[in-house]
Amino acid sequence: MKKTIIENGTFITMNEKTPVINGYMTMEGNRITYIGEQAPSPEATFDERIDGNGKLYMPGLVNTHGHAAMSLLRGYGDDLALQVWLQEKMWPMEGKFTAHDVRTGTKLSVLEMLKGGTTTFVDMYDHMNEVAEVAEESGIRACLTRGVIGLCSREEQDAKLEEAIQFAKSWHGQAGGRITTMMSPHAPYTCPPDYIERIVQAAHDLNLPIHIHMSETAREVEENINQYGARPVAHLEKLGVFSRPTLVAHAVHLTDEEIAVLKNHDVRVSHNPGSNLKLASGVARVPELLKAGVIVSLGTDGAASNNNLDMLEEIRLAALIHKGVSGDPVAVPAWDALKLGTLYGAQSIWLGDVGALKAGMKADFIALDMQQPHYYPRTNVISHVVYAASSRDVTDVCIDGRWIIRNNECLTLDEEKIKFEAQQCFERLTAG
Amino acid sequence: MKKTIIENGTFITMNEKTPVINGYMTMEGNRITYIGEQAPSPEATFDERIDGNGKLYMPGLVNTHGHAAMSLLRGYGDDLALQVWLQEKMWPMEGKFTAHDVRTGTKLSVLEMLKGGTTTFVDMYDHMNEVAEVAEESGIRACLTRGVIGLCSREEQDAKLEEAIQFAKSWHGQAGGRITTMMSPHAPYTCPPDYIERIVQAAHDLNLPIHIHMSETAREVEENINQYGARPVAHLEKLGVFSRPTLVAHAVHLTDEEIAVLKNHDVRVSHNPGSNLKLASGVARVPELLKAGVIVSLGTDGAASNNNLDMLEEIRLAALIHKGVSGDPVAVPAWDALKLGTLYGAQSIWLGDVGALKAGMKADFIALDMQQPHYYPRTNVISHVVYAASSRDVTDVCIDGRWIIRNNECLTLDEEKIKFEAQQCFERLTAG
Numbered sequence: 057m058k059k060t061i062i063e064n065g066t067f068i069t070m071n072e073k074t075p076v077i078n079g080y081m082t083m084e085g086n087r088i089t090y091i092g093e094q095a096p097s098p099e100a101t102f103d104e105r106i107d108g109n110g111k112l113y114m115p116g117l118v119n120t121h122g123h124a125a126m127s128l129l130r131g132y133g134d135d136l137a138l139q140v141w142l143q144e145k146m147w148p149m150e151g152k153f154t155a156h157d158v159r160t161g162t163k164l165s166v167l168e169m170l171k172g173g174t175t176t177f178v179d180m181y182d183h184m185n186e187v188a189e190v191a192e193e194s195g196i197r198a199c200l201t202r203g204v205i206g207l208c209s210r211e212e213q214d215a216k217l218e219e220a221i222q223f224a225k226s227w228h229g230q231a232g233g234r235i236t237t238m239m240s241p242h243a244p245y246t247c248p249p250d251y252i253e254r255i256v257q258a259a260h261d262l263n264l265p266i267h268i269h270m271s272e273t274a275r276e277v278e279e280n281i282n283q284y285g286a287r288p289v290a291h292l293e294k295l296g297v298f299s300r301p302t303l304v305a306h307a308v309h310l311t312d313e314e315i316a317v318l319k320n321h322d323v324r325v326s327h328n329p330g331s332n333l334k335l336a337s338g339v340a341r342v343p344e345l346l347k348a349g350v351i352v353s354l355g356t357d358g359a360a361s362n363n364n365l366d367m368l369e370e371i372r373l374a375a376l377i378h379k380g381v382s383g384d385p386v387a388v389p390a391w392d393a394l395k396l397g398t399l400y401g402a403q404s405i406w407l408g409d410v411g412a413l414k415a416g417m418k419a420d421f422i423a424l425d426m427q428q429p430h431y432y433p434r435t436n437v438i439s440h441v442v443y444a445a446s447s448r449d450v451t452d453v454c455i456d457g458r459w460i461i462r463n464n465e466c467l468t469l470d471e472e473k474i475k476f477e478a479q480q481c482f483e484r485l486t487a488g
Numbered sequence: 489m490k491k492t493i494i495e496n497g498t499f500i501t502m503n504e505k506t507p508v509i510n511g512y513m514t515m516e517g518n519r520i521t522y523i524g525e526q527a528p529s530p531e532a533t534f535d536e537r538i539d540g541n542g543k544l545y546m547p548g549l550v551n552t553h554g555h556a557a558m559s560l561l562r563g564y565g566d567d568l569a570l571q572v573w574l575q576e577k578m579w580p581m582e583g584k585f586t587a588h589d590v591r592t593g594t595k596l597s598v599l600e601m602l603k604g605g606t607t608t609f610v611d612m613y614d615h616m617n618e619v620a621e622v623a624e625e626s627g628i629r630a631c632l633t634r635g636v637i638g639l640c641s642r643e644e645q646d647a648k649l650e651e652a653i654q655f656a657k658s659w660h661g662q663a664g665g666r667i668t669t670m671m672s673p674h675a676p677y678t679c680p681p682d683y684i685e686r687i688v689q690a691a692h693d694l695n696l697p698i699h700i701h702m703s704e705t706a707r708e709v710e711e712n713i714n715q716y717g718a719r720p721v722a723h724l725e726k727l728g729v730f731s732r733p734t735l736v737a738h739a740v741h742l743t744d745e746e747i748a749v750l751k752n753h754d755v756r757v758s759h760n761p762g763s764n765l766k767l768a769s770g771v772a773r774v775p776e777l778l779k780a781g782v783i784v785s786l787g788t789d790g791a792a793s794n795n796n797l798d799m800l801e802e803i804r805l806a807a808l809i810h811k812g813v814s815g816d817p818v819a820v821p822a823w824d825a826l827k828l829g830t831l832y833g834a835q836s837i838w839l840g841d842v843g844a845l846k847a848g849m850k851a852d853f854i855a856l857d858m859q860q861p862h863y864y865p866r867t868n869v870i871s872h873v874v875y876a877a878s879s880r881d882v883t884d885v886c887i888d889g890r891w892i893i894r895n896n897e898c899l900t901l902d903e904e905k906i907k908f909e910a911q912q913c914f915e916r917l918t919a920g
Contacts, residue, residue: 130864131871135821168861274815333812334875336819363875364862377809380765383706387768389567428880429600430796432562432907433914439563443766443795448860448880475864482865 057085058103058457065108066426066437067091070115070399070412075391076437081113083419086232086457090415110427112437114394115411116175116197116420116455117367118401121267121305121326121355123181123203124190125153125161127168128481129360138273138335146360149485157481158183162190164478167469169365170196172447173422175455178303178326178355178405180240180267184223192231195460195468197420199405200227201238201267206251213251221258228264234456236405238303243269244288245276249295256296265301265406268292271314272306273337289314298323303404305355308332308340315341315348324351324404327396329373331357343378343387353404354396366447371397375442390442423452489517490535490889497540498858498869499523502547502831502844507823508869513545515851518664518889522847542859544869546826547843548607548629548852548887549799550833553699553737553758553787555613555635556622557585557593559600560913561792570705570767578792581917589913590615594622596910599901601797602628604879605854607887610735610758610787610837612672612699616655624663627892627900629852631837632659633670633699638683645683653690660696666888668837670735675701676720677708681727688728697733697838700724703746704738705769721746730755735836737787740764740772747773747780756783756836759828761805763789774810775819785836786828798879803829807874822874855884 060083067077069091079093082102090096126146133145153161158181169177177196179187180203191198202220206213224237239259241247247255259266271277271288280288289310292298298321305326307318318325327340345352354370356362375393379385388396402411410420426437430444453461460468492515499509501523511525514534522528558578565577585593590613601609609628611619612635623630634652638645656669671691673679679687691698703709703720712720721742724730730753737758739750750757759772777784786802788794807825811817820828834843842852858869862876885893892900 128865129867130862130876131867134868134871134875135818137817141817164861164864171861330808333808334817336811336815336817338815339812359862359876363871366862366878373808376762376765376805377812379768380771380809381813383768383770385569385573385766385768386567427907429596429603429903429907430562430791430798432596432910433560434911435561435563435914436566439566439795443566444562444791446798446878446880448878471861475859475861479865482867 060104061102062106062108068114112424112426115398119177120353120404123358124165125158126358126360127165128161155183159186160477163474166194173450175420188227197234201240203240203242205242206247238265238267240267252295259300267303270304271309308338319348326355328355328357331361353401368447419457424449491516492536493534494538494540500546544856544858547830551609552785552836555790556597557590558790558792559597560593587615591618592909595906598626605882607852620659629666633672635672635674637674638679670697670699672699684727691732699735702736703741740770751780758787760787760789763793785833800879851889856881
């Protein structure tokens with residue numbers, strides 16, 4: 057197995073005791089084998105030596121909620137009321153999406169995510185075989201799920217559930233273990249209770265987690281109460297969702313009691329600050345969730361409601377908005393925000409061996425060009441990454457021990473072809 | 489005078505009728521001479537022809553509030569309560585700043601701003617001759633002011649006011665007109681009323697505008713009421729501040745009545761969303777200010793409370809946070825946010841001939857690399873700039889008809905030297 061050493065780099069480890077190490081990191085195959093201030097033993101030989109001077113290395117970013125194919129609709133409908141945006145812009149276009157569109161949009165998104173330092177992404181969408189194939193080809197790590205909407209006939213429900221089961225079964229553990237899967241009732245408001253129960257049963261049978269949108273808007277919470285006599289958390293708890301390991305997306309509108317229930321069931325929350333702000337959904341109670349001990353991570357949501365897939369931006373938003381909205385300048389400090397985007401991201405999808413730089417962990421890491429003016433003076437690199445860095449500072453991306461981006465260039469995907477095809481898809485979709 | 493044509497570019501003009509033009513722009517000397525879809529007359533000859541294909545051109549960004557030298561303290565004190573941050577971190581270090589520190593920190597900031605597409609900046613600080621000389625040397629446009637704090641003896645007050653007057657007088661209109669000046673009582677809570685009145689009188693005598701911090705925190709408003717029996721707006725109005733053209737920074741905590749007073753006096757507001765969030769000052773009432781017809785622009789504030797000088801980030805924050813906090817998804821749409829960062833920025837400092845791309849305007853503009861994945865598909869370039877772009881997409885910067893950044897390289901400042909010296913200054917300041 058190939059042995060690599062990075063020398064004289066600055067490493068953010070995500071380890072509480074030694075958060076920043078100036079020194080050396082080695083990897084062998086797909087694992088980190090050493091990280092420390094001292095050079096490894098002089099007898100050790102390496103196939104590749106990398107000069108880490110001026111680079112900032114850190115764990116790859118983990119994007120825990122999104123719909124990659126929606127990048128085809130980036131900028132197609134902004135600054136609209138949510139229902140207008142959905143009903144007049146998104147749904148009519150998404151209804152026309154072919155497997156080819158999903159593949160192309162996903163490629164565009166994966167390219168953008170890789171170039172911006174995201175090494176793992178969660179995706180909930182349709183035509184998921186396309187998404188899985190793009191993940192496999194690109195080298196990215198992915199946790200994928202066919203999101204099913206149950207507002208349809210029993211036959212359609214059956215067919216969708218069967219498709220979701222087949223997808224989850226056939227792709228779980230594939231691409232050398234880079235791909236895992238989940239089961240996804242889309243949301244409490246798009247799936248009748250009995251359908252949710254059947255999906256939960258399937259997740260039990262497959263021994264897989266559940267991913268679901270929950271409590272994104274105040275209106276949705278209100279309607280859940282009107283329709284089912286309970287807020288979404290109690291509703292999903294009653295339907296047995298939380299008997300499975302669960303990742304909920306958004307969770308903007310929560311009561312103290314609901315936060316306690318999520319903590320009790322060890323439910324993980326994907327906080328999507330950019331999308332929640334842009335769609336005017338509100339500001340999630342992240343400081344309270346973290347205080348309660350809930351594992352919170354970050355997601356971009358789809359590029360149509362963000363409008364990029366920039367995880368450093370989500371980390372910064374998480375560090376900034378909760379201070380400004382709560383009035384507490386120590387809410388979500390830089391270190392916590394960085395954990396949301398890395399370590400907690402991995403934990404949110406039950407990956408124990410990514411999200412930190414440590415011997416034995418998988419080699420999922422990124423390098424940032426610290427020679428830009430916004431990294432000076434060298435006061436505190438954690439602060440610089442959270443409050444000053446740009447995703448365009450990312451120069452190199454390594455996933456599962458394989459270099460995917462090197463000197464800003466993607467080695468696995470054809471960037472020019474993807475941009476050309478994405479433009480073609482969009483023009484075809486809007487033409488007729 | 490040198491004649492230049494940019495061919496086949498995409499131009500965001502900031503003109504309501506033709507916000508985006510795919511075509512041609514020409515400049516002669518320091519002025520834009522033509523912009524349109526058609527090529528200028530075939531007889532026209534040019535000294536330089538630039539291929540604009542794949543580039544997005546737009547007016548340079550205008551940063552209307554900051555303290556450039558504070559970049560030396562970037563990341564030096566984050567995630568602290570405001571008083572701790574000020575009293576234990578900022579003030580002791582700033583107290584040690586020499587003229588050389590101010591010059592070096594300002595160079596670092598101007599370099600960062602230029603590379604990120606800012607063509608004009610407002611600066612309120614001490615040792616302002618250093619700042620002016622950096623502006624002159626770098627080629628950036630600047631509106632500069634010696635901020636005076638009056639919590640001192642009459643002799644010190646006199647000396648500071650005299651220094652501010654001399655600075656304002658000697659630099660106004662300098663650097664080929666690129667530098668203008670203002671008079672600045674630092675804030676209502678740092679200047680006794682009679683001192684503010686003397687500064688206002690000086691501004692009258694010099695026929696210059698006033699720049700002042702105002703209503704940044706709720707506590708400051710409360711203390712103003714306790715001390716002077718009035719909220720800051722009424723207090724400053726009574727002291728005659730608004731009898732001068734005035735730019736107030738922050739204005740986070742405003743009543744409806746105060747907004748009406750600001751509008752009445754045509755006071756301009758520099759909104760600093762990043763700094764206000766990070767310091768937990770709150771969220772300014774920008775939608776209400778805009779609705780009332782107040783000219784609002786954007787500022788980064790100093791890099792110690794931001795922690796970068798990225799105006800595209802401020803534009804994005806302005807477009808996002810007011811939606812999320814108000815619950816109105818059409819609050820501060822992309823076009824409005826872009827105006828805050830360009831046209832309204834120029835108007836905030838009474839510059840009538842920058843902030844838009846139009847024949848007759850000064851040639852202050854920037855180019856962004858639209859070949860990055862986050863600009864695809866090409867649905868709406870205004871949306872892409874506001875919601876998806878990165879300041880690191882900026883490749884070229886032209887100010888007053890002179891190329892300052894070309895292919896990401898600064899032609900007027902020595903980047904490596906500045907970064908080295910900034911690091912040295914910081915190490916000396918923290919050493920003892």
